[in-house]
Amino acid sequence: MTKYENSILLGDCRLLLKDLDDDSIDLCITSPPYWGCRDYGTDGQIGIEQNPFTYVDELAKIFALVKAKLKPDGNVFVIIDDVWVSNWTRCRKNTWISSKDGDDEGISNEDIPDKCKIQKNWPKTLGMDWFKAKQKMLLPERLVIKMQEEQSWFFREKLIWFKPNAGNYTNIHDRFAHAYEYVLHFTKSQYYFVNMAAIKDPETGKLQRDVLPIPIERSKSEHSAVFPKALVELLIDFSCPANGIVLDPFCGTGTTLVVARAMKRRYIGFELSEAYHKIAVERVASGEGVRGSGKNTSLLEWA
Ligand SMILES: C[S@@+](CC[C@H](N)C(=O)[O-])C[C@H]1O[C@@H](n2cnc3c(N)ncnc32)[C@H](O)[C@@H]1O
Incomplete structure (x- = not known):
């Protein structure tokens, strides 16, 4: 029995x-x-983290640990989004929360104490002149490059999770409505476990495209x-053998584990918050449960 x-x-x-x-984990989805x-x-x-680049370093260290625990033919999928550089941050103890849109929308500047505003000398101290409000930080890309160059991961592909029911944010005045996240696929080796039947039309042989239109599920939790x-169902069906072990080191309310169990895989989850762990x-x-067969036929568009 695996620990x-x-x-x-x-x-x-x-x-x-x-x-x-x-070398015990078949699949990590997190x-x-x-x-x-x-x-x-x-x-x-x-x-x-106060500094977003420290965040990337911390995540990379965590994925180095995941790599050691992954079977040689294992798969990792990281669902992650980027952030804009923002004009302001909020403080809680030592934490720094940035404005998601890189703007001051909805926040009155008077409400933000000076010490919480983004440090004006950041570009200088970081040696990055571009580091200004409204710039996309490219944090997922920075993580990928680190994992590829420093940890010898195989970065296999970047899937797009498109959220057809994402909001249209009528208060935004200088960009499109953001409606996707990245699903970054890494493997430990050049050859890894896959079940192509999960993403292939049995009659025509056509493959599921790499943009996955899946609505956001409103959480009751x-x-x-x-x-x-x-x-999660699609990723497990595609990349975890029967009775394999699925790990989620940031499991939150346990979506990965719920689906893994329903699909007759073993699961391991870690979570820091007592409330979410419960x-x-x-x-x-x-x-x-999940929708049943483990086949996301409604997701697949073969045309
Ligand atoms: C984006 S949420 C995951 C949500 C999850 N996919 C779900 O379906 O509920 C990230 C989670 O990571 C947890 N977390 C943050 N830092 C952590 C750490 N150092 N170790 C374990 N969990 C952590 C947070 O409490 C949060 O619940």
Whole structure:
């Protein structure tokens, strides 16, 4: 039996990952907190680093740990979004939460204490003149480059999770409505487990395209960053063998684990927040299901 198999553990994934058996995980599907977007209110949380480049370094260290625990033919999918450089940040203890849109929309400047405004000398101290409000930071891309160049991951592809039911944000005045996130696919080796039947039309042989239109599922659990079960279902069907082990080191309310269990895979989840950990444990115990066969036929557009 693999260590922690079918468990959801409360704690910092940076410590818990070290405890896992080496070369034991078939598939890791995870969505780390995005930089500066949310304060989960827990000490040790990822995503509230004052410097976004420290965030990328921290994430890369976590994926180095994941790599050691992954089987040689294992797969990793990281669901992640980028952030804009913002004019302001909010403080909570030592945390820095940035304005998501790189603007001051909805916030009155008088409400923001000076010490919370973005440090005007950041571009200078970071040696990056471009680091100005409204610039996209390219944090997912920076993470990929680090993992590729410093950790010898195979960066296999960048899928786009398109959210057809994302809001149109009528208050934005100088850009398009943002409606996608990246699903970054990494492997440990050049050859890895795949089940092509999951993404191939049996009659025509046509493949699922790399833009995945999957609606956001409204969460009943109060967690504002839950990913849809249909996305996890597709990824497990595609990249985890029968009875394989699925890991989510940032499991939140346990969506990855719920789907893994329903699809008869073993699962391991880590979560730092007590409240989300409790929800994850309850959801998995309730036997919450998926749509059935593990085939996302409604997602696939063959034409
Ligand atoms: C984007 S959410 C994941 C949501 C999840 N996919 C779901 O469906 O509910 C990221 C989660 O990572 C957790 N987290 C942040 N830092 C952590 C750490 N160091 N170790 C473990 N979990 C952490 C947060 O509490 C949050 O619930």
